[in-house]
Amino acid sequence: MAKQYDVLFRLLLLGDSGVGKTCLLCRFTDNEFHPSHISTIGVDFKMKTLEIDGIKVRIQIWDTAGQERYQTITKQYYRRAQGIFLVYDITSERSFQHIMKWASDVDEYAPDNIQRILIGNKSDEEEKRQVATGQGNKLAKDYGMDFFETSASTNYNITESFTRLAEQVLAANKKDLDLLRASVTDELNLAALEEEEGITDGAAASQKGCWC
Amino acid sequence: MPSSEKGALIKYSIIHYVGAELHCATLVSIAPSSGCMFNAFHVCLTGGSLDSSTLSESTFLSYRKEWDDLFLNSNYLTRIRQAGINGRLRSSRFRSVCWKLYLEVLPEDKSQWINKTKELRSQYEKIKERHITNPRKAAGQQDLVVNNPLSQDEGSLWNKFFQDNELRGMIKQDVMRTFPEMRYFQEEDVRTKLTDILFCYARENEQLLYKQGMHELLAPIVFVLHCDHQAFQHASETAHPSEELMSLLNPMFQEHDAYAMFSQLMETAEPWFSSFQREGKEEMLTSMPFARPQDLGPSVAIVTKVNRIQDQLVKKHDVELHMHVNRLEIAPQIYGIRWVRLLFGREFPLQDLLVVWDALFADSITLDLVDYVFVAMLLYIRDALIASNFQTCLGLLMHYPPIGDIHTLLHKALFLRDPKNNPRPANYQFQQNLDYYKTRGADLVNSTHAKTAPLNINKVSSSLLSFGRKLIAPAISGGVASVISPINSEIRSAPSPLTAAPRPQAEPLFSGHAPLQTHSQSQHQRLLKSESMPVYLSQGEVSEGIISLQLQRFLQFVPVTESLSGGQGHTTASPPLPVSRGSDISTLSPPLSATKKDSFFNITRSHSKTMGKKEAEEELEAQVSFLQGQINDLEAMSKYCAKMMNTHIGKIQEVILQEHLEKEDEVLVSLAGLKQIKDILKGALRFNQSLLETEENEEITIADDHYDHASAAQQQHANSHHEDQPYLAAPQRGDGEQEEEEREQTPPEQQVNTLY
Numbered sequence: 013m014a015k016q017y018d019v020l021f022r023l024l025l026l027g028d029s030g031v032g033k034t035c036l037l038c039r040f041t042d043n044e045f046h047p048s049h050i051s052t053i054g055v056d057f058k059m060k061t062l063e064i065d066g067i068k069v070r071i072q073i074w075d076t077a078g079q080e081r082y083q084t085i086t087k088q089y090y091r092r093a094q095g096i097f098l099v100y101d102i103t104s105e106r107s108f109q110h111i112m113k114w115a116s117d118v119d120e121y122a123p124d125n126i127q128r129i130l131i132g133n134k135s136d137e138e139e140k141r142q143v144a145t146g147q148g149n150k151l152a153k154d155y156g157m158d159f160f161e162t163s164a165s166t167n168y169n170i171t172e173s174f175t176r177l178a179e180q181v182l183a184a185n186k187k188d189l190d191l192l193r194a195s196v197t198d199e200l201n202l203a204a205l206e207e208e209e210g211i212t213d214g215a216a217a218s219q220k221g222c223w224c
Numbered sequence: 225m226p227s228s229e230k231g232a233l234i235k236y237s238i239i240h241y242v243g244a245e246l247h248c249a250t251l252v253s254i255a256p257s258s259g260c261m262f263n264a265f266h267v268c269l270t271g272g273s274l275d276s277s278t279l280s281e282s283t284f285l286s287y288r289k290e291w292d293d294l295f296l297n298s299n300y301l302t303r304i305r306q307a308g309i310n311g312r313l314r315s316s317r318f319r320s321v322c323w324k325l326y327l328e329v330l331p332e333d334k335s336q337w338i339n340k341t342k343e344l345r346s347q348y349e350k351i352k353e354r355h356i357t358n359p360r361k362a363a364g365q366q367d368l369v370v371n372n373p374l375s376q377d378e379g380s381l382w383n384k385f386f387q388d389n390e391l392r393g394m395i396k397q398d399v400m401r402t403f404p405e406m407r408y409f410q411e412e413d414v415r416t417k418l419t420d421i422l423f424c425y426a427r428e429n430e431q432l433l434y435k436q437g438m439h440e441l442l443a444p445i446v447f448v449l450h451c452d453h454q455a456f457q458h459a460s461e462t463a464h465p466s467e468e469l470m471s472l473l474n475p476m477f478q479e480h481d482a483y484a485m486f487s488q489l490m491e492t493a494e495p496w497f498s499s500f501q502r503e504g505k506e507e508m509l510t511s512m513p514f515a516r517p518q519d520l521g522p523s524v525a526i527v528t529k530v531n532r533i534q535d536q537l538v539k540k541h542d543v544e545l546h547m548h549v550n551r552l553e554i555a556p557q558i559y560g561i562r563w564v565r566l567l568f569g570r571e572f573p574l575q576d577l578l579v580v581w582d583a584l585f586a587d588s589i590t591l592d593l594v595d596y597v598f599v600a601m602l603l604y605i606r607d608a609l610i611a612s613n614f615q616t617c618l619g620l621l622m623h624y625p626p627i628g629d630i631h632t633l634l635h636k637a638l639f640l641r642d643p644k645n646n647p648r649p650a651n652y653q654f655q656q657n658l659d660y661y662k663t664r665g666a667d668l669v670n671s672t673h674a675k676t677a678p679l680n681i682n683k684v685s686s687s688l689l690s691f692g693r694k695l696i697a698p699a700i701s702g703g704v705a706s707v708i709s710p711i712n713s714e715i716r717s718a719p720s721p722l723t724a725a726p727r728p729q730a731e732p733l734f735s736g737h738a739p740l741q742t743h744s745q746s747q748h749q750r751l752l753k754s755e756s757m758p759v760y761l762s763q764g765e766v767s768e769g770i771i772s773l774q775l776q777r778f779l780q781f782v783p784v785t786e787s788l789s790g791g792q793g794h795t796t797a798s799p800p801l802p803v804s805r806g807s808d809i810s811t812l813s814p815p816l817s818a819t820k821k822d823s824f825f826n827i828t829r830s831h832s833k834t835m836g837k838k839e840a841e842e843e844l845e846a847q848v849s850f851l852q853g854q855i856n857d858l859e860a861m862s863k864y865c866a867k868m869m870n871t872h873i874g875k876i877q878e879v880i881l882q883e884h885l886e887k888e889d890e891v892l893v894s895l896a897g898l899k900q901i902k903d904i905l906k907g908a909l910r911f912n913q914s915l916l917e918t919e920e921n922e923e924i925t926i927a928d929d930h931y932d933h934a935s936a937a938q939q940q941h942a943n944s945h946h947e948d949q950p951y952l953a954a955p956q957r958g959d960g961e962q963e964e965e966e967r968e969q970t971p972p973e974q975q976v977n978t979l980y
Binding site: 029030046048049050051052053054055056057059072077078079080106 | 390394397398400401402403404435436437439440557558559561562565566570615618622
């Protein structure tokens with residue numbers, strides 16, 4: 013089996029209930045949009061593979077329930093994530109104010125070199141806007157994050173923002189990345205990277221390594 | 225309920241209905257399964273059994289009769305509890321009344337029903353009045369200094385108004401997203417009812433307020449009330465119902481009744497929604513050497529609950545599965561929070577969900593059965609889980625595959641909780657296991673054609689089939705159709721696009737076995753369905769690419785096992801695992817791997833360095849788990865066969881003794897022979913090789929030199945099976961001394977399994 017990807021990232025979607033986290037994710041992974049989605053209970057996850065600079069990046073995106081906060085499940089995922097989307101809804105001032113709360117959770121529980129990106133979703137609902145683009149920009153600047161206004165409904169800036177965060181995570185791990193590049197020619201090594209949790213998927217690779 | 229639509233639901237029910245008819249002997253209890261899905265549908269089906277000319281008159285009679293059957297008996301409560309547990313309320317028109325009794329909204333004493341109902345309704349009336357008030361209306365009664373829109377005063381009605389608006393907004397957001405595929409929940413007045421009930425509950429329970437998920441506990445209650453009200457109105461068109469009926473099923477009070485039922489349900493479910501942290505767990509944890517990340521920190525009730533289920537119940541009933549999910553570090557709260565909070569609301573289609581709730585509520589208001597349904601669900605997909613990696617496992621758990629027969633699942637849950645007082649249900653795993661043999665056989669055909677391995681494939685496949693035939697034939701002729709029927713009915717409802725594409729892969733194996741063709745095909749279909757389960761991850765978009773990928777993945781599993789056994793020859797009957805001695809450590813100390821995973825780059829790098837060994841170990845472990853699972857299944861199967869044989873032999877013997885036949889002795893000797901076989905199956909009688917030699921086996925020749933005497937299984941079929949299939953040739957686990965012996969035989973890997 014041809015290798016499916018070179019590296020694997022865990023990204024996390026955070027933000028208040030109803031800001032459109034699940035919709036962003038569905039748009040990104042399946043290019044679908046359902047105006048009436050069911051609310052996420054606990055967590056959910058989806059996968060997608062992107063190619064960045066010739067490296068196949070598999071991203072595992074964890075979609076959290078807006079109400080869950082860190083008490084129950086999300087906490088252990090903060091620790092394992094490499095990147096975080098902080099999502100608010102441009103038509104909800106409140107969801108924007110809560111970004112600070114989410115960001116402080118991230119500071120408290122996530123690893124130090126975690127990459128963050130700020131998303132103002134529902135940009136298509138201009139007539140209901142409560143948060144100006146400038147406000148989003150300013151907050152992002154204060155936190156040293158990139159900022160995108162997106163619309164899952166019209167598919168605006170979705171791929172861009174996901175790709176951007178993936179690039180940042182790659183860049184943040186530049187040193188390891190160089191090591192990876194050095195080994196790109198070495199097929200055996202690449203095969204070894206194939207599957208982090210490899211049991212069956214990794215069977216092909218492990219076969220080469222140990223049964224001969 | 226996933227993205228099924230009205231049409232799909234109806235189709236589903238009909239499929240069930242057809243299935244029930246075909247297997248009426250066993251599935252009669254779910255026959256008119258189409259219950260009260262939609263009004264029109266409901267009306268035509270509930271009266272369905274009646275002659276159409278007298279329909280209108282007899283509708284009420286049958287309605288009244290159903291009522292009398294349910295509630296007129298002096299011991300009625302026990303009886304309706306039993307009905308709920310056994311899934312007999314599926315098409316009932318009084319499900320809401322039963323639920324009220326289960327949830328103690330109605331007292332057992334029927335003479336109190338009307339009074340109690342009135343009392344609860346007026347209570348809700350008052351609650352609603354208290355909380356859903358318009359502050360502007362009451363403004364006149366308050367001082368303007370306190371009561372104005374800009375007042376920061378806590379007691380200001382305006383302040384309350386703003387807070388209420390926020391709470392209401394939060395609730396409304398979820399209510400709008402409740403069962404989006406059902407038209408009923410899109411109606412504005414239904415949404416208002418849901419919102420008002422949840423709002424009142426939140427205001428009455430300020431500690432908990434509203435938590436996401438409550439809306440999906442309430443919605444089915446409201447829906448069941450609605451269905452019963454519809455049925456009541458339909459039935460009472462032609463006759464005048466009793467005062468009792470009029471009172472209990474008055475549609476005017478749907479909201480009131482739903483509130484009462486929901487509040488009672490929440491009495492039990494409340495801790496599962498609470499984020500209150502119980503402190504003091506840290507101290508306990510410092511003494512736990514192998515604490516995993518999810519064990520650390522203060523605990524929330526729901527997290528404690530699902531962890532207890534996984535670490536105690538799952539471990540008790542399926543060690544391999546427990547090991548597997550632990551090794552993959554799948555914390556139960558990832559999937560389990562939703563399972564428990566919504567009482568499995570997203571894991572089954574609504575029709576089945578209501579049956580699950582019938583049982584949960586009927587069993588006990590403490591919802592004690594939840595834990596065991598949880599475990600039964602895991603066990604149902606255990607083979608697929610054990611054969612899967614992290615991502616596929618998560619996929620299976622978070623997008624639970626469609627289940628064939630919900631009743632069997634519930635029986636399984638009851639059996640798990642109390643095996644003494646509940647019959648052992650038809651074993652899903654047993655069927656699935658056969659499927660596994662078959663694909664593995666099929667895969668073997670493909671891979672060995674290419675590799676010309678030293679295995680006689682025809683022999684393998686024919687022995688597989690004869691094995692299957694031997695197992696299946698008695699089950700059918702013995703009238704144990706229940707073992708088969710759930711599977712068949714499932715196949716009928718299986719999505720054909722999924723199964724159609726990959727089937728040709730296995731076709732060659734089954735050709736030439738005409739009598740078995742149909743069955744093996746359907747078996748195979750089912751298998752492919754379960755194998756392609758991860759396809760559901762892609763949200764209905766069925767692409768052939770994914771399927772072929774799945775197949776590819778599965779195919780790859782086989783050469784490994786094959787070369788493994790091939791390399792070691794057939795000298796040992798258990799998978800030889802010399803490479804993996806070191807892996808006991810990694811299995812037993814999760815923290816090691818946990819820290820590793822903190823940075824993925826570390827993992828991948830270290831992976832590539834130690835790849836050979838690490839992956840080999842993981843691979844072997846997966847295989848061991850898999851084989852262990854198969855052994856357990858075989859064992860369960862043997863026990864089952866023994867039990868059935870015992871029953872039938874007993875009957876035959878009884879008849880013969882009464883008949884005083886001429887050649888009675890001969891028959892009795894034969895019966896004794898059968899009893900011996902039964903004992904071998906049961907494990908009570910030791911199987912040995914000499915037995916095998918005296919038996920003439922027409923299809924399987926035994927290569928004796930490969931045979932490892934000490935690890936002989938107790939079961940002839942399984943044994944001959946093992947012979948031809950090195951990858952299955954693990955020791956059969958037995959009772960008593962035999963187990964001792966095995967342990968010496970078993971490689972360290974497996975000892976860990978059994979001791980863990």
